[in-house]
Amino acid sequence: MGSREFGGWTAAERERGGRGACVLRLPGVYVVDTECCTDHKGFIGPGYKTGHSVVLSRSGAYRWRQQGEESWMDATAGYVTHIGDEVFSAHPLGTGDRSTEIHLSADAFAEHFDGAAGRRRLVITGPTDLRHRALMAAVRRGTDGFELAERLHQLFDEVAASAGCGGYDGTPPLPARRVHQRLVADVCAALATGFLTGSLDELAARVGASPHHLSRVFRRVTGRTLTWYRNELRIRAVLQDIEDGRGGLRALSAAYEFADQAHLTRVMRRHTGEPPSVVRELLGVSVGVGVSADPGSGAGLGSGAGMK
Secondary structure (H helix, E strand, C coil), X not given: CCCCEECCEEHHHHHHCEEEEEEEEECCEEEEEEEEXXXXXXXXXXXXXXXXXXXXXXXXXEEEEECCEEEEECCCEEEEECCCCEEEEECCCCCCCEEEEEEECHHHXXXXXXXXXXXXXXECCHHHHHHHHHHHHHHHHCCCHHHHHHHHHHHHHHHHHCECCCCCXXXXXXXXXXXXXXXXXXXXXXXXXXXXXXXXXHHHHHHCCCHHHHHXXXXXXXXXXXXXXXXXXXXXXXXXXXHCCCCCHHHHHHHCXXXXXXXXXXXXXXXHCCCHHHHHHHCCCCCCCCCCCCCCCCCHHHCCCCCC
């Protein structure tokens, strides 16, 4: 295939559905940094997984159906694949989601994930997300293999602990549950397309629900409050902007409608376990980087979606 470009993507990348690079290879494990360019709004598939993997999202959002269970994937989520899993994907927000795909041998997978719950979906906490991003930053810096291997196994332990967290149990959902799950998917999509700021009333109106009903259903389906989830997304967007050198803390505080820089610092510490100064160090970003950039341009979680 030639290298002609279509909107920044080559024809070969379009045919493959995106681009990726293997950034770390260890015995029984290899790590691929991916960015996807598919933009189909309805589900396509099925595809069938030929290996074991763990996929951790970093930005973007998309719909994912695996073994009959549908999920909304964004920077707070991920999934585990087993050999033979049937999967479908849809990208109603367009292209551009970024993720880390960690492929494991059967022995490596069994060591970490064979005892996990049957559900494949992962709920990625703030500290786990920061450990993930710090690992990728260490890979980019050229950290020695011993340290990278240890970091990776620590990440596996945290990810395995979250396997199957969130959502309803594995019983077939009742019609009401399907309606509730769809409402949650709609509000997640709204947050991913620019409603990280604004009021609860505005968000509820966007998805056609009352604020009370939306808040109650969201917590029932996900096990988390809508406020907590929205703050998770805002902090992930700030982390992506810090990684990309877009804006200092004062500008990011204003862009994501935190009360002030101190409020952003408190929320970041609550959701990642670390203050911004430590976060910058973990991500290999100097304090002066990006202070003059426009934080509103291409904010991490509003950038679209892609294929995994």
